[in-house]
Amino acid sequence: MSVLTAASTEIYESGDSALRVVAISETSEHNWLTVHGLADWLENCGAEGLHGAVPTYDSVLVEFDPILVSARQVRAFVKLGLLELGHTGESAHAPREFDVPVVYGGEYGPDLERVAEHQGISVEEVIRLHTHKTYTVRCLGAPAGSPMMDGPAFPKPVPRLKDPRLSVPAGAVAVAGRQAVIAPAVAPGGWCVIGQTPLSVLNIRREPLVPYKPGDILRFRQVGPEDFNEFLGMELEPLP
Amino acid sequence: MSGGILIQQPGNSVVTDLGRFRGPRFGLPVNGALDQYSARAANILAGNLDNDPLVEITALDFRMKANSDILIAVTGAPLTLTVGGRPSSQWEPVSVRAGETVSIRGIHRGLRAYVAVHGSIEAETLLGSVAPDTVVGFGLQLKEGTILLNRRSVGPVRQPYFDLPLFRLGLERPRMDSNLLVDVTDGPDVAEFGESGELLYTSEYAVSGRSNHIGLRLGGELPERTSSGEVLSRGVPVGAVEVPSREELLVLHRGRGVTAGYPVLAVVTSTGLDVLAQARPGDKVRFRKTTVAEATATHRRSRTQLETLRESVNTVFGLLGIGCRPQWQDLPVAACS
Structure with a gap:
């Protein structure tokens, strides 16, 4: 079980219903682990108004319902999720x-x-x-x-x-x-x-x-x- | 016994809902009703839940016959609605007697209309949504002879009741014409376009006939990307404005592939996407820059109107004894004791 400390990230507005989070560490593996860890965390956090997350290589698109939650609130969630990544120490599922x-x-x-x-x-x-x-x-x-x-x-x-x-x-x-x-x-x-x-x-x-x-x-x-x-x-x- | 609804002339119509919100996580677009406001309004007017399955009609004339008494609501682009040959109103509940034909003709100014049936209609789901996905080959495209099963029949409602000003209770019908004003916010990659990004706000664009639910193609003066180099595939939001070629601007709509490698210049707001859902080929589009905070406020105001409408509909339906809370009406007697 490896403890992942999240890579540094930048968060961009992407309209009124999405945010783009980009991991900007120098190793692509670290960025990938960060954005997928964050996507899993967001998926499981049960926050109202979050539709889901689309993680790719170095970024994750977080989609939400702007009626239920604001971009600012989602940004705060993302930051919390990134902090939590460093503490849960849960590795991803065993690869098949x-x-x-x-x-x-x-x-x-x-x-x-x-x-x-x-x-x-x-x-x-x-x-x-x-x-x-x-x-x-x-x-x-x-x-x-x-x-x-x-x-x-x-x-x-x-x-x-x-x-x-x-x-x-x-x-x-x-x-x-x-x-x-x-x-x-x-x-x-x-x-x-x-x-x-x-x-x-x-x-x-x-x-x-x-x-x-x-x-x-x-x-x-x-x-x-x-x-x-x-x-x-x-x-x-x-x-x- | 509901008897169902027989599709006599399908035109270009599907059964859809508000979208497959769990899809993007699995690489599927959200899809769903392109004009979300009109789709929600139709369901509310029919006493349904906002996300209930309903019919989306694009551009072409449509006819269906009710095999039992039903209650419907038609919203979206302006059109000619007749029920059993009688001219009827859009944006209000309409009673249809068993055997009567509902005819929708001459969709104009906008492109899409929505028909909700009280009690909603049966359709298969994928990841919790009935919305068609053309890429994976899922969904209910209506054909001549398709029978839609409505979940509940409603006895004929005496029309005088609906002379109550249901549709004058503050619901704003979206304004539609061939000059569209579409609000956008700065995209995450706006910096990559340098000063040319401003062209988006000073130019007028023409909607190409090659537009569809995946994206709208717009001709006009194009901003140019100043940076170069491969972009890693990233999740793209619905509403993303991209410049993939030298010919056209691409505005992604609800059928968009969830990942792509083009920089995102701007993102159309939720209300702006409803405007674009009604854009016809040849229509002119201008973009107006706004902020996320303002876009959210506008979106919330329009939703508040729908909530007000819902209360009015609930009140009127309650007086008429129409079950607008299906989950209560359908409970077996034993469950209530």
Whole structure:
């Protein structure tokens, strides 16, 4: 159990119903732990009028009902929460692990070759680097609770597509900048799609809708196109 | 036996509520009625809870037939409302007899109308809300032949009672026209736009036809970001004003993706979002700078009006014997003894 002292933060007004809290310490890990710790604290503090918190990498958007609570009161709550972080010493939930089978390239990963070319490495090397590391889910983002992760150890950041696709299929495994992601639902997207997992990630009949939480660990594993159908209909689930 | 409500002409309509407030935490937008004031008013006028499911109609004509006696209220943009062929008023409770058709035609000046049914209607929920989410494919989009189940029937109310000045008890109908004034506060990234940020307040913008519940696209003189470099994905508030391209200003509405990497120049106030919910393609928008404190005060004043309306409605419904407290009316007799 680790005791987290909150990183220094700045709080910005974000309209009459939200505040943005940004952690500004020099280590990104510390910032991430701070904003997620704060989001959990706010979620559990039971304060009236707080709708919830959206934590990402170094920031958390705190949304509230301005009829029930004022921006000033929420600011005070946030400061209290940051102080409490240093004293509760409760670590986040124990991370669970997920194994994600991926078919790389071809129709499943239309941008694989483009990424390899831009990086100046082979397609095999892109796949090796992508499957080599373990990924921590940093936050749930748009669309539909996508697991946002720090990307593989590519030589260079990956540029976004100049013309974003109007539709990227569910299960698309994509990279952009220094980030990696899986698309839980069909949506437009400008990230480079290098593969696709046959597992279904999103299930709107279940709560939570996606199986992972920030802090959980994902690993990608290459499977062949002939294996794709074998996994179809199965859900992404944590390893026992 | 309620009999339900048969959708005869759906136009572009959905069942929604005030939104999925727990959604953003899970990466889902809040969604819900875009004009929150009109949606709340409709439910209050129908004797419902503010957050009860109701029908949101966007732009197109709509018709439904009541299979039992019901009580409805229609709010939002100006339109022509008839019930069983009789012209009827918006912004007040209206009795509909079994077999009668409710027709909504010619939505103008604004874009969206709301129909609340006393006792509200049944719909599936996701994270506690019936609001449609187009990205995850959830929600009840109405089709010809859809049958909405209303939770309670209300006997015909003799119209004379409603000659009581229900709708003159101080409820302000939102003013709608094609020149919109929208209040905003400084966004968290206003500094990134330097002096060009002022353009937002001196220019006039035109609403593009590519606007929807996710965001409004506005053409006009664009502020420019002076800083450069990748921005980390961050939670963006509903109402965020961004400049993602050189062509258009983007104002995010309730269907917005919860995270994005563009700097936020300004944020539209809660009341300003209701104004934008009624913006039609081609309408002109001007932005006015305000403070969070003032925006909150304005928002609270408008809510106070709705609370006053609720009291009036409760009083009138009480006199007429219409159950405006469903949780009491529906209690089994045994629970009261």
